[in-house]
Amino acid sequence: MTGKFRAVLYTQWKWSRLVIVLGTIAALAIPVISIQGAARADRGALEAQELLRAVQSWGTLYPLLATALGLLVAVAAWAADHRGRHIHALTLPLPRWQYVLLRFGAGMLLLSFPIIAVLLGATLAALSATLPPGLHAYPIALAVRFAFAVVVAFAVFFAVSSGTARTAGIILGVIAAVILAQVIVSMTGIDFDLFGQLQVLLLAGPGPLAVFTGRWMLVDV
Amino acid sequence: MTHAIAIDRLHYRVGTAFEIRDLDLHVPAGSIYGFLGPNGSGKTTTIRLILGLLRPLSGRITVLGDAMPEQHARVLSRVGYVPEQPHLDVTLTVGELIDFQRAFYTRWDQHRAAELLAAFELDRDRLFGRLSKGQKAKLMILLALAQCGDLLVLDEPTDGLDPVVRRDILRALMAYVSERGATIFISSHLVHELERVCDWVAVMDNGRLITASPMEKFKHGIKRLVVTGAPRDIVDPPFRILAREAANGAGESWVVGDWDPAMQSYIERLGAAVREVIDLDLEDGFVELLRSFRGVSR
Secondary structure, eight states: OHHHHHHHHHHHHHHHHHHHHHHHHHHHHHHHHHHTTTOOTTOOHHHHHHHHHHHHHHHTHHHHHHHHHHHHHHHHHHHHHHHTTTHHHHTSSSOHHHHHHHHHHHHHHHHHHHHHHHHHHHHHHHHHOOOOTTOEEOHHHHHHHHHHHHHHHHHHHHHHHHSOHHHHHHHHHHHHHHHHHHHHHHHTTOOOOHHHHHHHHHHSTTSTTGGGSSOOOSEEO | OOEEEEEEEEEEEETTTEEEEEEEEEEETTOEEEEEOOTTSSHHHHHHHHTTSSOOSEEEEEETTEEETTTHHHHHTTEEEEOSSOOSOTTSBHHHHHHHHHHHOTTOOHHHHHHHHHHTTOOTTSBGGGSOHHHHHHHHHHHHHHTTOSEEEEESTTTTOOHHHHHHHHHHHHHHHHHHOOEEEEEESOHHHHHHHOSEEEEEETTEEEEEEEHHHHHHHOEEEEEESOOSOOOSOSSEEEEEEEOSSSSEEEEEESOOGGGHHHHHHTTOEEEEEEEOOHHHHHHHHHHHHHHHHO
């Protein structure tokens, strides 16, 4: 199984290495830049607020980066199989669930590089900065959260992009049905916000996409 | 195991346009089995059913003694497959594709792969997408042969290739069979090519198997007869009349299947005379068989 995994990993590395390298550089740079020059012990309370604002605004990049990495690596994992109409994969001598697992595992292993980069970058930033009193750095918590976000994004996009055109059609159909239902509800004058409900269901805790929302703070009180 | 592939009462349907009905096909182990049929006759669909890529509605498929698609992983470890269209990733090099394939087959023969790589003059560092059509076909044959399977399933492997490449590929296949005693199931509509290499032949049209027999029997069983004085109605002949039409000059021209010289006496008993018995090559026999089948099913 190790040989098979190595073979799958190599192909996925070849297909997504640019994304992984750029993503890793970005993941390393964002935490360092986010507090660069802003963190000094001689700052007053107002300036500490400024630091938190800077960290918060840079923090919006983490979920974006996690989503982009998850999407691009997931799409790359299946693109070649789609081009070959899955014939090659389906004629390999292993159960199909194992093949999917190999592709998923290889993608996750590649994504561990930007996750580790966030941990390293955040730790480096926390160690190099002298924070004003009352503020603390949370590099491990940030990296763990980033890891969760990457896993969720990759899993969702991996599942979607593994499917056929029919699967994509079903997903679009569900979205269309939701829009249609909202339009009908609005026309009948019923006070019910379907989009709002869905948003709460998906994005508010403990929704499956809740990890992407809220504040991503390397430094906080 | 007497049959490398055994298909019994297979039924498969795609929408309402195409259907394979009651397909029975038995490929003897160790044979080179030609699977003939015009485009759209169901050859590729049958191959995909054999490989477990499609699920039949009913019927039973056994490949190398194991049920398909239930045992597909076990079966596919012993089957080399070359599809009709190149299916490999265009962004990988020849060497990378060989290394990838090698990881999945326990019987992989690296020595054979290296030999074929040299024989086919393939560059390890060249991207698959940059290979010519002939080179792609050669690489796919290389991968199928280096797996050292007991069965090779080839779906029109030489379609659209020049004669030199075709000959190289067929030579490699023949060498493999003589060395390993493997079974080859090869679909094509290049009749002359199959005639040269196959010892069994099956003909399919419109999702139905028209005939399946040893190549020699098929070739020698189909004749064109020039007959004079034949009555209009012929009841229960010992041969199959595939076509019957007026010949130039006197008499009629018949194309018959399952012919044996001893059957000439049957025609004479009808008060007719066989003026000439003409051998047909596989292509003529194939065309007459198809024409007859389509006439009956219309």
